[in-house]
Amino acid sequence: MASIPSISVTATLNKLEPDLKKLSPASIGFDKSIPHQELRCPEPQEALSVLGECTTIETATYVPLLQECIDRRSVSNARALHAHAVKTGADRDPFLSTFLVNVYAKCASMARARALFDELPHRNIVAWTSMITGYAHNSQPDLAVSVFVELLDSGVYPTNYTLGAVLSACSSLHSLKLGEQIHGFVIKYRVESDTSMGNSLCTLYSKCGDLESAVKAFRRIPDKNVISWTTVITACGSNGDAEMALKLFVAMLWTDCAPNEFTLTSVLSSCCVVQALGLGEQVHSMCVKLGCDSSLPVRNSIMYLYMKCGKIGEARRIFNEMGTTVRLITWNAMIAGLAQMMDNASDEFLARRSGMEALKIFLELNRSGTKPDLFSFSSMLSICSRLVVLEQGEQIHAQTIKTGFLSDIVVGSALVNMYNKCGSIENACKAFVEMPTRTMISWTSMITGYSQHGRSREALQLFEEMRLAGVRPNQITFVGVLSACSHAGMLDEAKAYFKMMKNEYGIKPVMDHYACMVDIFVRLGRLGEAFDFMEGMEFEPNEVIWSILVAGCRSHGNMELGFRAAEKLLELKPKDAETYVLLLNMYISAGRWQEVSKVRKLMKEERLGGLKDWSWINVKDRVFAFRADDHSHPQSPDMYALLENLLEKARGLGYVAHGELEVAEEEEKAKMFGVSVHHSERLAIAFGLLNTHDCAPVRVVKNMSVCRNCHDCVKFVSILTRREIIIKDSKRLHRFRDGRCSCGDFGAF
């Protein structure tokens, strides 16, 4: 076999491109696929009329007719032919009766296959194998295995075909233990060198999550075919090693083995993971050259690739071209792609645009008469949680109840998450409790929810319950646990959990865990210890950690450490405009003008000039966007009047505006004209208060962090209006109630 290049991923990808460009169907010796011929299948009566009234019919006459039944999956025709064979006595031929078992199995009629199998006077190995294959292919892998056990008990020897069928059952059961025992049989019966055996073993280990053994099984196949290559490429892709998948694909191209639509689909999905648009485009053109682009899975993968790489227009074009062949999975890929884009979006505008597009597509999907499934629902719930649109989320919740998909674990977890992210922890809790089964992910989701709502005690209690239930936490669970500790300033607990994570669960701490720990030290004002703790990190701290330190040093008045952290932060050249504002504010308040101009210059270099403050609010299915000091909405006079009125009352209750420095460009303008500043969230809140009923919570999304003044101000507004106000800003969720915020006042700088 061709050797696999062992160079770094990006280098490999760059090197791959010229090679791929040279590719053409001829260069890899690919036969143009033969057009699929229309199958002509006679109705039962017609089939019987072919046989006529003749009573001495040989097996050979039935076989082609039964073959057509298999191709058409026609149980009724098979039954008619079977009945006819019984009448003529042809079914006494062991070959025909065995074939009939296989026909029923292939037509997914396992009950009939079993009945016939049980009546067979001589069960040969082919009949046994047909039964096992049948169960394995008809989502009854457990029955497949028990038939295999029956076979062993009856003293029959399995063949490579039989073992392949059992292995496939073990794969769908994800049972490594069982599979390894079958692997033992493979060695015992000396069928290791059989290509299909190797392929089945590769699939087994891949499905059981043992990538190393899967690759080993592949390497041991002496004559590798397309299926071997496709299997190993898929194995890498589905076990989190997309780079290896792509390397293997290139290695494959150096052999005589041509890729087919299965291979290309798998390769495209790996391109999606590493967002290799350039490579993906070449694979796309290869699909066209090889005539594989009409395959639905290939098309879906291509569309999903463009989606994931942010080419919505291109994806839409492919989607529209698919016209009437659009199936549910295509809709789902579109929605999932948009959800992904939302997560990868560099700014809130792009994220919102993708999310709103997904809502639109989901509406189209429902109107098309197609029934959404668990994939659609879980993606949509994740989109609703990101957009903080509770009403739409509730509608989807209702739809999941009606369609019965609520009992799905993934949908259930997504629902818990949606309620949490929309600020409704009570409903999240209800959804969590009502789940028929809880996985690690549902526990994690709820723990994180409590933590984000500032309910640290409940978060930690739930974590202990999870452990008691015997569910193993992962990295993300511990992020939730540690951030719960940091919210409540529980340093000792945090240290203990950090240790537990490493020692008891063998989980390596990542950046997020360190960020939580540093955050605790900073909250408690123990800045020196925060620096000491960072010494123990196995990697360089990132901009998030440094900005926590800068902000902490600033609020605790430790300027010396603050400047040190700031220098480090500047070296990293963060991509986030808000971080620069943090630095600017610090340098301005210290009168360090040299650094101020340095930061300004960096911002220009990084093209982070304009900081635009925006907030969004959903009212009755419509989205309203506001900027700072926005006067564009017809209701503006009422909104400003309401705000001034509330501010007046708030001052009476003790609200004082801090002398914060203002840097956003709107504010600079406002200062020049000597007008007061109303940040966008205030306007969105005012609009929400005016346009929703008396006790409805107001939910606002903001593209920047809430400033300290607004944060204080909203607290008073929540008292004065007796309303719950939820703001999701660029950093965290704030839920204001009765003058208090769930963030514990540590979320605003």
Add this chain to the structure above:
DNA sequence: CTAGGGTTAG
């Protein structure tokens, strides 16, 4: 009587 592909949650 075999073997392989597309969409989901924290």
